[in-house]
Amino acid sequence: MPSEFDSDTTLEQVGERRYGGHISDRWNAPLGPIGGYVLAVATRALCLESGKPDPLTVTGHFVGRTVPGEVEIEVEPVRRGKRHSTSMATLRQGGEERLRVLGTFADLGAAEGRTLVDNAPPDLPALEECIDPVPLIPEAMAAMVSVAQRFTVRSRPGTPGWLHAGPSGRASQELWLRFVDGREADPLALVLIVDGTPPTVLELGEVGSITVELTVHVRGRPEPGWLRMRKSARHLIDGYFEEDAEVWDSSDRLVAQSRQLAMLVRIG
Amino acid sequence: MPSEFDSDTTLEQVGERRYGGHISDRWNAPLGPIGGYVLAVATRALCLESGKPDPLTVTGHFVGRTVPGEVEIEVEPVRRGKRHSTSMATLRQGGEERLRVLGTFADLGAAEGRTLVDNAPPDLPALEECIDPVPLIPEAMAAMVSVAQRFTVRSRPGTPGWLHAGPSGRASQELWLRFVDGREADPLALVLIVDGTPPTVLELGEVGSITVELTVHVRGRPEPGWLRMRKSARHLIDGYFEEDAEVWDSSDRLVAQSRQLAMLVRIG
Numbered sequence: 001m002p003s004e005f006d007s008d009t010t011l012e013q014v015g016e017r018r019y020g021g022h023i024s025d026r027w028n029a030p031l032g033p034i035g036g037y038v039l040a041v042a043t044r045a046l047c048l049e050s051g052k053p054d055p056l057t058v059t060g061h062f063v064g065r066t067v068p069g070e071v072e073i074e075v076e077p078v079r080r081g082k083r084h085s086t087s088m089a090t091l092r093q094g095g096e097e098r099l100r101v102l103g104t105f106a107d108l109g110a111a112e113g114r115t116l117v118d119n120a121p122p123d124l125p126a127l128e129e130c131i132d133p134v135p136l137i138p139e140a141m142a143a144m145v146s147v148a149q150r151f152t153v154r155s156r157p158g159t160p161g162w163l164h165a166g167p168s169g170r171a172s173q174e175l176w177l178r179f180v181d182g183r184e185a186d187p188l189a190l191v192l193i194v195d196g197t198p199p200t201v202l203e204l205g206e207v208g209s210i211t212v213e214l215t216v217h218v219r220g221r222p223e224p225g226w227l228r229m230r231k232s233a234r235h236l237i238d239g240y241f242e243e244d245a246e247v248w249d250s251s252d253r254l255v256a257q258s259r260q261l262a263m264l265v266r267i268g
Numbered sequence: 269m270p271s272e273f274d275s276d277t278t279l280e281q282v283g284e285r286r287y288g289g290h291i292s293d294r295w296n297a298p299l300g301p302i303g304g305y306v307l308a309v310a311t312r313a314l315c316l317e318s319g320k321p322d323p324l325t326v327t328g329h330f331v332g333r334t335v336p337g338e339v340e341i342e343v344e345p346v347r348r349g350k351r352h353s354t355s356m357a358t359l360r361q362g363g364e365e366r367l368r369v370l371g372t373f374a375d376l377g378a379a380e381g382r383t384l385v386d387n388a389p390p391d392l393p394a395l396e397e398c399i400d401p402v403p404l405i406p407e408a409m410a411a412m413v414s415v416a417q418r419f420t421v422r423s424r425p426g427t428p429g430w431l432h433a434g435p436s437g438r439a440s441q442e443l444w445l446r447f448v449d450g451r452e453a454d455p456l457a458l459v460l461i462v463d464g465t466p467p468t469v470l471e472l473g474e475v476g477s478i479t480v481e482l483t484v485h486v487r488g489r490p491e492p493g494w495l496r497m498r499k500s501a502r503h504l505i506d507g508y509f510e511e512d513a514e515v516w517d518s519s520d521r522l523v524a525q526s527r528q529l530a531m532l533v534r535i536g
Binding site: 056057059061063064078079081084086088097100102104108111112113114115116117118119170171204206212213215217219220232234235236237238239240242253254257259261263264266 | 324325327329331332346347349352354356365368370372376379380381382383384385386387438439472474480481483485487488500502503504505506507508510521522525527529531532534
């Protein structure tokens with residue numbers, strides 16, 4: 001059986017550089033499918049056309065609200081070089097554009113050069129000392145957040161604050177995570193995973209966020225096993241904030257970095 | 269007289285959503301015009317077509333090497349919403365694509381919402397206690413780096429390391445800066461400014477970098493006066509690294525953030 005992720009990002013070619021897909025309702029936050037999921041669907045179409053195996057840097061501009069249901073994706077090749085291949089994708093629903101994507105692909109297995117990392121994976125307690133925060137999500141919210149059922153998550157006891165004592169006042173998050181069905185992460189899945197956990201602004205007492213733009217850099221092919229996520233939002237200005245994410249693999253290597261520009265959800 | 273920046277980003281409309289411009293040799297690093305300059309030229313074309321005053325988030329994928337000389341830019345509108353307007357630009361030289369850009373524009377003056385910043389401007393000594401590092405650039409390099417003449421820069425005494433005792437071993441940078449001709453920064457100029465100082469990997473003993481992708485978030489309209497820049501590159505992996513920049517204005521507000529994915533220049 002294909003994994004949830006593979007099943008929910010399956011595409012069928014419907015024309016020259018045109019693909020049809022189905023946005024599932026299994027990756028929903030309260031306002032609809034999370035941006036990273038929709039971006040991963042479009043990125044799969046880019047993968048099929050790029051001639052290089054790995055998304056290296058992918059940017060999506062979310063220009064309309066995607067809802068569960070059919071989508072059509074059209075790919076335009078931009079340039080195919082020796083080392084990098086760049087393409088653009090347009091994702092539409094009912095003829096209306098929802099997402100525009102630019103992606104540059106590479107063969108991460110062939111990347112050669114110096115490595116020097118001035119950072120470390122999240123310093124989380126061992127898995128067995130961590131807790132599962134998902135059952136703490138209030139029932140009314142859980143019903144709207146199907147994406148929470150797609151991951152197995154472990155967090156430091158007492159965190160996240162918004163599910164325990166209350167919002168911590170700092171928009172940051174550190175977690176163990178992996179797909180609930182055991183599917184291992186790969187570069188395409190990382191495009192979703194960076195956006196797969198709740199927005200850190202919940203720690204500021206906010207109720208949610210809307211992604212305007214999301215850029216994902218895949219920095220390596222992840223080893224099998226648990227991932228560790230570090231997220232933060234340091235500059236909330238006039239209702240806009242950037243949210244940065246890092247994903248580290250089981251061999252302590254950074255495998256993805258992302259930054260999104262998002263807006264707070266306003267109520268009323 | 270127009271400023272250097274305005275003069276070197278001037279565009280002439282040559283057709284429907286088509287513009288001609290001239291890439292000046294005044295913004296060169298050793299391998300040619302810096303990416304932020306070429307991105308600013310393309311972003312000016314997007315500004316002219318977007319119907320919103322301010323670039324909010326702009327991403328460029330550098331698919332070929334731009335050289336000083338004529339360029340042609342074509343703009344494709346993606347979506348014009350009430351709050352945001354998204355467009356795409358293609359920049360070509362001699363018919364060959366060099367840069368593909370996606371940009372979402374907004375009216376930053378109309379942005380309303382909560383502000384909470386968990387960061388501070390670079391803690392630099394007062395301007396008069398800082399030094400001008402530009403005269404320290406070796407003559408052979410200075411001849412190839414015309415962009416160094418476009419800014420007035422002040423750095424902490426003894427920094428940057430690569431122009432003093434030697435590369436510090438940490439890819440970070442903090443500077444005062446402004447345009448040398450006194451032109452004040454605005455949202456469009458910030459698209460260039462984030463990329464206007466030397467790559468931080470010079471502090472690792474490297475000789476240079478090539479931008480693969482550059483994303484700029486403009487977070488506010490800068491007040492007149494000196495800017496402060498903070499840059500760092502924390503994850504150099506297999507020759508690729510991300511370089512993050514923050515620009516703070518004279519009223520201590522973050523006005524731009526950027527991240528680029530870049531490659532080390534290999535010699536020989």
